[in-house]
Amino acid sequence: MAAEVLDALKPRANGRYADGTLGGAGHAAQLLAASSPTGWLSGCDRDGVAVEAAQKRLAEKFTGRFEIRRGNFSEMAGWIPAASCNGVLLDLGVSSPQLDSAERGFSFQNDGPLDMRMDDQQKLTAANLVNDLEAEALAKIFWEFGDERDSRRFARAIVHDRALRKFQTTRQLADLIGRLAPRHGKKSHPATKVFQALRIAVNDEIGSLKCGLDAAVKILRPGGRLAVITFHSLEDRVVKEFGRERTRDYTFSGEVDVPELRSPRVPELKWVSRKAILPGEAELKENPRSRSAQLRVLEKN
Ligand SMILES: C[S@@+](CC[C@H](N)C(=O)[O-])C[C@H]1O[C@@H](n2cnc3c(N)ncnc32)[C@H](O)[C@@H]1O
Numbered sequence: 547m548a549a550e551v552l553d554a555l556k557p558r559a560n561g562r563y564a565d566g567t568l569g570g571a572g573h574a575a576q577l578l579a580a581s582s583p584t585g586w587l588s589g590c591d592r593d594g595v596a597v598e599a600a601q602k603r604l605a606e607k608f609t610g611r612f613e614i615r616r617g618n619f620s621e622m623a624g625w626i627p628a629a630s631c632n633g634v635l636l637d638l639g640v641s642s643p644q645l646d647s648a649e650r651g652f653s654f655q656n657d658g659p660l661d662m663r664m665d666d667q668q669k670l671t672a673a674n675l676v677n678d679l680e681a682e683a684l685a686k687i688f689w690e691f692g693d694e695r696d697s698r699r700f701a702r703a704i705v706h707d708r709a710l711r712k713f714q715t716t717r718q719l720a721d722l723i724g725r726l727a728p729r730h731g732k733k734s735h736p737a738t739k740v741f742q743a744l745r746i747a748v749n750d751e752i753g754s755l756k757c758g759l760d761a762a763v764k765i766l767r768p769g770g771r772l773a774v775i776t777f778h779s780l781e782d783r784v785v786k787e788f789g790r791e792r793t794r795d796y797t798f799s800g801e802v803d804v805p806e807l808r809s810p811r812v813p814e815l816k817w818v819s820r821k822a823i824l825p826g827e828a829e830l831k832e833n834p835r836s837r838s839a840q841l842r843v844l845e846k847n
Pocket of ligand 1 (some may be wrong): 566567568569570571572574588591592593617618619620637638639640641642664704708755758806
């Protein structure tokens with residue numbers, strides 16, 4: 547979504563930009579190139595490996611024009627000055643290097659430890675959840691974060707199996723789900739949703755996103771834009787709901803929105819494109835992982 551992000555944020559010289567999800571710094575490099583020669587970028591990632599890669603890549607061409615920190619984007623407003631940015635980017639989810647490194651434990655395609663932490667300084671891993679949570683709590687994760695219809699059955703089977711042998715590897719878990727729900731010609735692996743759900747839970751992705759959106763608005767200056775790329779409906783729902791709430795021209799007292807209890811206000815944000823922007827044909831061909839990406843853009847009033 548490189549072209550779409552540039553089109554949304556319209557980087558220019560002297561502009562200040564924040565990238566809360568640096569990854570390999572692909573987008574960050576483009577923001578810096580497009581805002582040459584004086585644009586500035588503040589960037590972070592919670593993954594130490596990504597921060598190192600981003601630092602190296604950006605230093606090749608943009609020395610003196612960026613600041614990078616390791617950390618959660620939910621804490622961006624703690625180090626990026628309020629109302630300072632012309633554009634903020636959140637490109638959510640996991641990166642290809644994370645997915646492709648077996649030892650990070652994100653993927654059921656490669657066998658690795660059942661880990662799934664974006665930040666390896668964090669204690670909680672996927673193995674902790676799978677081996678320690680009660681069946682009901684596990685099922686709730688599979689249902690809420692994975693939309694997994696068989697959440698209860700899978701959770702009960704996990705609890706049964708782990709009494710015999712703790713879950714240590716991605717293959718162990720993927721094989722169990724595969725036995726419980728054979729593919730029957732379906733394209734996706736039966737463990738896809740369970741893995742997504744565990745990853746979201748381990749990294750508290752929804753909690754971080756809610757705080758991150760709030761932080762992004764704080765660091766944006768009036769007229770500045772927020773671009774968010776989501777990869778599944780749960781994330782997208784959070785962004786849509788956030789946008790709906792902050793673009794409303796009234797507040798309401800009480801639990802429900804009834805016209806009698808509304809008071810007018812100037813909305814904090816406006817939609818630049820209310821409809822999600824989807825990747826083009828060429829990108830889908832080149833990068834099949836982009837098929838579920840959706841970009842939404844908001845502007846601060
Ligand atoms: C899809 S990749 C970003 C790729 C990047 N835009 C690029 O061009 O290379 C997502 C990155 O965001 C990071 N990430 C996800 N949630 C985060 C959070 N709450 N705080 C900081 N980084 C996060 C992940 O570690 C991963 O490196």
